[in-house]
Amino acid sequence: MKATGIVVEYNPLHNGHVYHAQQARETSKADVVIAVMSGNFLQRGEPAFVDKWARTKMALQSGVDLVFELPYRFATAHAPIFARGAITLLDAVGCSSFCFGSEDGDITPFTNSLSLINQTETVYETVIKKAIQDGRSYPNALKEAYTSIQDNTSQTQLADLTKPNNILGFHYMEAAQCIGSMMKPTTIQRRGADYHEADLHAHKVASATGIRKSYFSTGSMDEMEPFVPQATKDILFDWQAERGHFGNWETFYPYLRYTILREGPIRLASIADITEGIENAIYRAALKHDAFQPFMAQVKSKRYTWTRIQRMLTHILTGFTVEQRETMPAPSYLRLLGMTGDGQTYLRSVKKHLTLPLISKVATLSNDSLTMDIRAADLYAMALGNCQHVPKIGLDYLTPPIRTHHFGSNDSK
Template identity: 60%
Template sequence: MEATGIIVEYNPFHNGHQHHATSAKKLTDADVIIAVMSGNFLQRGEPAFVDKWARTKMALASGVDIVIELPYTFATAHAPLFATGAIQLLDAIQCKAFCFGSEDGTIEPFTKSIQIIQQAGESYDFAIKEAVSKGLSYPKALNEAYKDALNRTTEPDLAADLSKPNNILGFHYMDASNAIQSEMKAFTIPRIVADYHDEAIVGNQIASATGIRKSFFESDTLGTVEGFIPEKTRDVLIEWRKQRQNFGSWSHFYPLLRFTILREGPERLRLIADVKEGIENLLVRAAANNDTFAGFMSDVKSKRYTWTRIQRMLTHIFTGFTYDMRSSIGGTPAYLRLLGMTEIGKLYLNENKKRLKLPLLSKAAAFSNPSLQMDIHASDMYALGLGYDTNCSQIGNDYKIPPIIM
């Protein structure tokens, strides 16, 4: 059996995600689709709409055969580290290929971009560092360095457009794969209909996860988004609301986040991962002055600090993730955390269990590792944030919920 890997968040799983999974399987002629999925906190620095087990159920019901958790330290990181962790996991579980959605829609521009940056060599890395030192955000600094490298080549039109969010991630996936000399073959499919920031539009069947969440929170009803999600996703969300009442968002988590910022103060906040350059003082002032998350972010956001960068800091503040903890975990995944599988996925794992490059974990209590402990802690903090105003916070689910079999 041959497997193709995809890198996902499913926040929540929608029709576009189903198209990605089924198209990846067809394009690569795979027997199995393996998804490396972020846990309860996501790459753009926000709590997941629903937890990793609910999203695993959605995925397994709609074209995915195995779901592996991307550890917290990678799932909440900037694009290069996010891609590095995910690609290493797909390589470790013996995928023959990986497939990502992109605005360009063909793999050749990404291959060309890799070649151009390799030819630029150290000047590319230097250009990024210099742009960051001048106050540009990392994504903008990368784009400026990339434009400079394109200007030095004779075929700039053949390269990928790295100003587009999915193209940026796709580039980093391919770069990470090259870095570890993986034998996985890269594929891409066009992202269809909705871009990341697009709102859900009645009449379309594809909407971005951002648009779906925005429509839901504005209406507080699943009826406004059910046309954009598979039936099983709808069923999981209905069951979630009955059991958990709330959906994950910073607006809901803000009272606990605000409490944490004000309790810790600037001195302790400086120890938190990604908090730097004196922003801890601004965070404390903004928390003291604002009763809402929207007001807080309005006070903190600037040209130097993008919305995403600030939210990553807030995620680490909320979970207590420090620079020292990040250093102890390192930059390489240490395990394959199994969240769920179909019967076909189970057959694949049984067939390949002796060939896996990392230990496969089905029980959290069976493995001791600082990265896994952080994953478990992050899940508990998510549960606390979700259920602090109810009687159903459900702390400790990592030890209670076995891998889902569908």
């Protein structure tokens, strides 16, 4: 059987994501689509709208055959590390290709851009280093370095690396090259709203950002209904009935604030991504503000993007330290969250050839990275609260991989 891979967050899964999975299958002529999906905390440093189990159900009912969890260390990292973790897992599970959505919609510009950066690596890295030393954010440093090497080439068909999906796509290709993967990269044109677009429009494809904004501003799921498949609607309605609310920083802020004030600046300095004394600014803001938005407004500066600060806060909440991060240079397992019948058949056919251990029960592996995943899931569940008097702490130990016979049929809750 032939497999193609995609990297997803599904926060939540919407019509554009269904199109991506369909096109990945069709363009690669694959038998199965394999998704590497972030857990309960995401790449932009946010709690997920709903947990990884709910999003796995969405995926399996919307065109995906296998879902593996991207470990916390990679799921909450900046783009190059995020991409490296995801591509490593897709390669380890035997994908012959991977497919990403992009603003360009053509793989040639990405191939050209990767080749150009390889040819000018010394200059490129020097510009990045100097820009960061001068106080530029990492994304702006990358933009400056890329612009500088573009000025010295006659190649005109290059990827626009100011666009969020193009940036991630480029890093996926860069990661595949770095690990020596034989997977073929493919891309499809992103349809509808831009990645960060916050408004919902008349077309049937909206951004996940817009969908979440709509819910949190109205408290209703009515506006989002045209933009998500039936499986997502059903799962979100069930979640709302059980939990009453969805994941965001406003809900999580009391736990974050408590952690910041308990730890104090000295201990905060040991947390991953905390640098250059920003722990003091974070501590002072937590002392003053009892809501997330004014807290962030005080901490935010030109040197640190909103996303970078959110990643710091995620690590503070979960207690993820610099020392822990250094012990996790690459993914060390394949954590299975769910599968269709075709996905299960594929796994059986490649099980002996997997290059990382397959984990379907977390009790079978003692691993620092897996322990971090479990801790993050438990803290997420605690912040949202239990539903219907059923404890949600320890779900990683209690929940087997979700199985569906085919899209739209779920036989495991």
